[in-house]
Amino acid sequence: MxxxxxxxxxxxxxxxxxxxxxxxxxxxxxxxxxxxxxxxxxxxxxxxxxxxxxxxxxxxxxxxxxxxxxxxxxxxxxxxxxxxxxxxxxxxxxxxxxxxxxxxxxxxxxxxxxxxxxxxxxxxxxxxxxxxxxxxxxxxxxxxxxxxxxxxxxxxxxxxxxxxxxxxxxxxxxxxxxxxxxxxxxxxxxxxxxxxxxxxxxxxxxxxxxxxxxxxxxxxxxxxxxxxxxxxxxxxxxxxxxxxxxxxxxxxxxxxxGMIDFDNVKMSKSEGNLLLIRDLLKEIRPEVIRMAFLTTHYRKPINWNDALISDSGKKLDRLYGSIRQLGKISPGEPSEEVLNAIADDINTPKALSELFAIVKNINNAKSDEESRKLASILIGSAHLLGLMNQDAEIWFENIEVDKALIDHLLTEREAARSNRNFERADQIRQEIESLGVTIEDGPEGPVWKKL
RNA sequence: GGCAAGGUGGCAGAGUGGUUAUGCAGCGGCCUGCAAAGCCGUGGACGUCGGUUCGAUUCCGAUCCUUGCCUCCA
The missing domain is CATH 3.40.50.620 (HUPs)
Incomplete structure (x- = not known):
């Protein structure tokens, strides 16, 4: 290479x-x-x-x-x-x-x-x-x-x-x-x-x-x-x-x-606008911070703001979302495209776009077997960037929410749904969302994730 | 002032002398009890002015603007 x-x-x-x-x-x-x-x-x-x-x-x-x-x-x-x-x-x-x-x-x-x-x-x-x-x-x-x-x-x-x-x-x-x-x-x-x-x-x-x-x-x-x-x-x-x-x-x-700017002002001691990693980690998951760094080519300045954080989180949602229903997947050999992007002066934005290309293929795969094979490549490729190191379920469910309570409400909602009591089902959805969690009904039953 | 980097669609952000970046957001559709996720389709871009070229967002020049370094800093 x-x-x-x-x-x-x-x-x-x-x-x-x-x-x-x-x-x-x-x-x-x-x-x-x-x-x-x-x-x-x-x-x-x-x-x-x-x-x-x-x-x-x-x-x-x-x-x-x-x-x-x-x-x-x-x-x-x-x-x-x-x-x-x-x-x-x-x-x-x-x-x-x-x-x-x-x-x-x-x-x-x-x-x-x-x-x-x-x-x-x-x-x-x-x-x-x-x-x-x-x-x-x-x-x-x-x-x-x-x-x-x-x-x-x-x-x-x-x-x-x-x-x-x-x-x-x-x-x-x-x-x-x-x-x-x-x-x-x-x-x-x-x-x-x-x-x-x-x-x-x-x-x-x-x-x-x-x-x-x-x-x-x-x-x-x-x-x-x-x-x-x-x-x-x-x-x-x-x-x-x-x-x-x-x-x-x-x-x-x-x-x-390159350096990091904060609201278009360079983050530096003399500007007094230092954002400590420790403080940031109280609000944001570490993988989101890493994704934010990889979004921009390393030689360019990064403007650090809330939009960057939210975009980075959504990118991870898409990556993890593609493997969520596939169960345990072990990382495979990374894709040539991702390798080549990183080898080209550490072009991490390009590498990320190649990751999303794999995601698209997983979502379009005709069989579970094909999906799992692609997912293995996806995870192996993401690991080169230091991403996707946790289970998708943990990514989505991660948090300080009361899992037992949510599971209980979900069970209740499923009961209401099977009785076609959709009024009650929507009511429970509201309750769950007020806890900071959203529900997604899939073919395998409902899953939830943090809003 | 000197040196350096850059100006790309609503935002972020790659790349290329002629063909879809990608993610988010928007719009239309499929799916769904409703949604979400996902899928299909779709609009929208290369600061300005010249030059080279059959053709430039991509090369060259000029110009405007932005940012960084020149002091501790990653």
Whole structure:
């Protein structure tokens, strides 16, 4: 199967060819664990989860998604709460993992912690200093951007544009405004580690370079993350890694997912419009959230609103509705069309349309046997997207309703119907609907689902 | 201002140099005690202006508009 990916580096869709024809390495930037994850934090994991599922069919995949448990925002959060830093990082790591599991995201092969790789980072800094790509200044170590001619190649930024993005101006401690920090001193309560340059902590770009190298080697097949990480984060990762090696690229394919807007405004800290996964899950079933992500191609922005949620739920109704009367179906091999859609730069909207094509065939099938065969393909295909993981009955009946009461009323209604007392039957229908459940009379008898 | 992406039918959202996207919603019909689900049929689209072409929503140029990145961010 030919897999194509849009490479942010070349700004074009390319045929995916791994370094090793049998093995693939993928590194995706994970969360900084200092608060509850919002839905924007979940889009990437869901998309790369779909990509991982596809890649695992073809290759021996090693997928790493790191946990950033070393960051000033974490120290701030711990300080605000008056608790130990590890309490904050462990709590939010656990919450993040729970939320991802809820959304059907399979675990990566490894979730390394930044704090467990300080020696690797120090080693990389030392190499950069030895190679004259970095310099020490007053307890800090800076990467010297002018020593790397290609700096800016990934994000396609000129020197002037790079400067406009720096916060700290050239000063007595920095030679060049573009230089970024590799190591900085820690004082007071701020955590730190001993290093050749004094007690301190690493800069925020370094962990990915160090951990990617340790576990996956010098050049990754795929490096992923949100599009807002392209600059400066990924640009700086490239600079560090390439200069500490011999100029080999950090990754052959750079894959970036788009952002989520909320009422057409980007969801971000500065906008104060973060929608937490945890809060959303109180109202919406997790599979609906996943469906909402897959509705739009991963590189485009998603506008998050009630219509998206309701549409996504209805799509799942149609998928599950097609297999509802078929009993237990085990997943089969996915359809070629669905596979090809995902292989074409993770075109999940196209893949969904292929799923609906199968649904149509199931609904038109002439025999139960044919339906079941198609349903098996449908479920196998949906699993590639991480959908349809539960029984159709559970999808429709799922909920906090009083099943016993509804079943009782249904029995009563059936009795009324068989006596052709339709007035009573409709009355009971009203009663049941007031409980938030609707009835569908089918050839096998009535079934119900949540409104 | 610089860089990047995009403007598709009522909404969401793929795709294509000439042929039905798909889902939801609408309309007509079948089915049903009534419904629902499902099925059949149906209307409605490619921002604007030029160019290339036998033919462009699809390629090229211009223009208007939108959005993102350039500061923490996924």
């Amino acid at each position: 030919k897999i194509k990916l849009y490479n942010s580096n070349t700004k074009s869709k390319e045929l995916f060819v791994p370094i090793d024809p049998k093995k693939v390495t993928m590194y995706v930037c994970g969360p900084t664990v200092y608060s509850y994850p919002h839905i924007g934090n979940a889009r990437g994991p869901v998309i790369f989860d779909v990509l991982a599922r596809l890649l695992r069919r073809e290759f021996d995949l090693t997928y790493i998604r790191n946990i950033t448990d070393l960051d000033d925002k974490i120290y701030q959060a711990a300080d605000d709460e008056g608790v130990h830093i590890s309490e904050v990082t462990q709590r939010y790591t656990k919450i993040y993992q729970e939320d991802m599991t809820a959304l059907g995201v399979e675990k990566p092969d490894l979730e390394p912690l930044a704090t467990e790789h300080i020696p690797e980072m120090i080693e990389m800094i030392q190499v950069l200093i030895d190679k004259k790509h970095a310099y020490e200044s007053q307890g800090h170590v800076f990467f010297s951007v002018e020593t790397f001619d290609d700096y800016g190649f990934l994000s396609n930024r000129t020197e002037e544009e790079q400067i406009s993005g720096t916060r700290i101006k050239s000063s007595e401690i920095k030679n060049n405004q573009r230089d970024f920090v590799l190591w900085k001193p820690s004082t007071g309560e701020t955590p730190g580690w001993d290093s050749p340059w004094g007690f301190g902590r690493p800069g925020w770009h370094l962990e990915c370079s160090a951990m990617a190298k340790k576990y996956l080697g010098r050049t990754l097949d795929i490096h992923g993350g949100g599009s807002d990480l392209l600059f400066p984060h990924h640009e700086n990762e490239c600079a560090q890694s390439m200069c500490s090696h011999s100029g080999e690229p950090l990754a052959n394919y750079w894959v970036h997912n």
